[in-house]
Amino acid sequence: MMGQTEEEKLIDEVTAKSYEFGFTTDIDSDTIPPGLNEDVIRTISAKKDEPQWLLDWRLEAFRIWSEMEEPDWAHVNYPKLDLQAISYYSAPKKKVELGSLDEVDPELLKTMEKLGISIEEQKRLSGVAVDFVMDSVSVATSFKEKLGELGVIFCSLGEAIQEHPDLVRKYLGTVVPQRDNYYAALNSAVFTDGSFCYIPKGVRCPMELSTYFRINQAGTGQFERTLVIADEGSYVSYLEGCTAPQRDENQLHAAVVEIISMDEAEVKYSTVQNWYPGDAKGVGGVFNFVTKRGICHRAAKISWTQVETGSAVTWKYPSCILKGDDSIGEFFSVAVTNNMQQADTGTKMIHLGKRTRSTIISKGISSGYSQNSYRGLVQIHPGAENARNFSVCDSLLMTDTCGAHTFPYIEVKNPTAQVEHEATTSKIGEDQIFYCQQRGIEEEEAIGLIVKGYAKEVLNKLPMEFAVEAQKLLTISLEGSVG
């Protein structure tokens, strides 16, 4: 069939398409030599001027990690990482108190401009407070004062450790303990920075809190740690987005995100992930091994929304522990894989409380020679009377050479529970593409339309500021492929 040939041609085209955000920024960095041992951890802790309890906590994590094995159950394949070859700390050298944007390193401003997220623009137009993280240390934080009036704390985790040690100490590691898994343990031992957010009781955070992450030092792993605490009856929408510059060697990204949603609080956590996926042959690219989990107390809610287009290997399961009665967990995901990318992603919904509800909507899109897996666990514990779960898990295949896999795990230990799971797999239709072409729409635009339509349920969950970027990313990621 001729359609086949056309498809092959398009696959070739996408393989030729290089990574849009592949540039590096030339900023002086303070990097410690590669390797990992207790001394390195002491160095990190000392450089960050941390209290003793945190150093002890890190060392404990390191000891736990040293006895753990790297997991191999995920449906991904990658060369073993040499964790001794990574430098565990890299901070921009020019760390000064920033009174205004004029004081920010011009190189950094340029980077932000390339990303289309100039802080000035953000400040002026969108009302988004941006905590810009470049290579582990926050460089610029805005909107602090306005948030401060409401008692909202939004800063780097490093800063929170200095300014709000009691809050950090109380909650750090309570949702994702050090021994949770191999990468979480590693992160606990060596995390350099990340974001901290606290919303006081009854406060509805008036703006989307947004952090842009970016790996920028060749050979440095990035170990972000994010802690979001929404006190009783509060609300916050948190945005996390990232793009990484092009690199030839693999880069490890092992982040941890913990969310505490207290009684009747609501947290929306949205991610657009666009780490460098490696080249068409699968060389380079970020290894994204992330642990994200939130706990919901009584009548609380956590929504995870993610658009995953980047990374060579993704291993990520944003989860909800529905501890309190009447609490709600949601997971909305679009994961795109192209070329040689591999993604094993999904969620866990742990129902402990009565009348807890969860919704899972996962949309996978695979192209090239990629492998895209959904892995989800719905667990209804004996005490979870009348718990309900609804899961939809769809896969869209763009080529005959990619793979889509679904691994749903359902464990129900209470007879009053209702659990529904729907799954579909479809191939992007030549008929659909031809129909668009017949109306005068170019093939690439047609594919963009069809894919966006397919992912619409999830894209609609994103805050406005992100929805546009996410759509752009989807189109860029699939541009020139059969998609």
Place this chain on the structure above:
Amino acid sequence: MLKIKNLHAKVGDNEILKGLNLEVGPGEVHAIMGPNGSGKSTLAAVLAGREAYEVTEGEVELDGVNLLDLEATERAREGVFLAFQYPIEIPGVSNLNFMKAAINGKRSHCGLDPIKPKEFLAKVKECSSLVELDGRLRDRSVNEGFSGGEKKRNEIFQMAMLEPKLAVLDETDSGLDIDALRVVSKGVNKMRSKDRSFIVITHYQRLLNHIVPDFVHVLSDGKIVKSGGKELALELDEKGYDWLK
């Protein structure tokens, strides 16, 4: 306007069109009838530029432009419209966004700026009233969950929006009840003009009571075997196709 000379086309190894000749002048409506498997839908697909159909011989010209040199998208932008026999569903893509993309594709082809929202909405209003397409259908995803009749009305709505030079209606009457047939035909008739030509492919005379053709052709085994005026359709309705073989 449209000139088709000695057109041969195949799908895989199967030759379906075997030397088809047809000329359609501006403003004319030509009906193409014929038994199942005679090549009617193939002709529609070949004109629209569907890839699976391979043209092995012959010429197709629209206003002096060789259509066979153009991709499907370019043909559409040159003014070829195909009303599908089985319109395709595109979940999650709103009918209006779809139309906006289509119109702007054509406009960029003509060196025009994208259509202004106000102008677009006025056009939508005008064209949807043409086929009594209510707002609900306009705003829903392309053809998703539409009944057979709604899909066909949507095709004519799209045709009105895109204002083609040449409209090919591929069995637009199939699956329509008599009321829907009347609505669709009324829409088509309103679209008739001195610079727009139609090729109406159908099995049945009844559509031609509503859309009255200038010429009727009988397609059999990949060739036009008989041509005549609108009365030919009545004759076919009475005698069937066998007497022509």
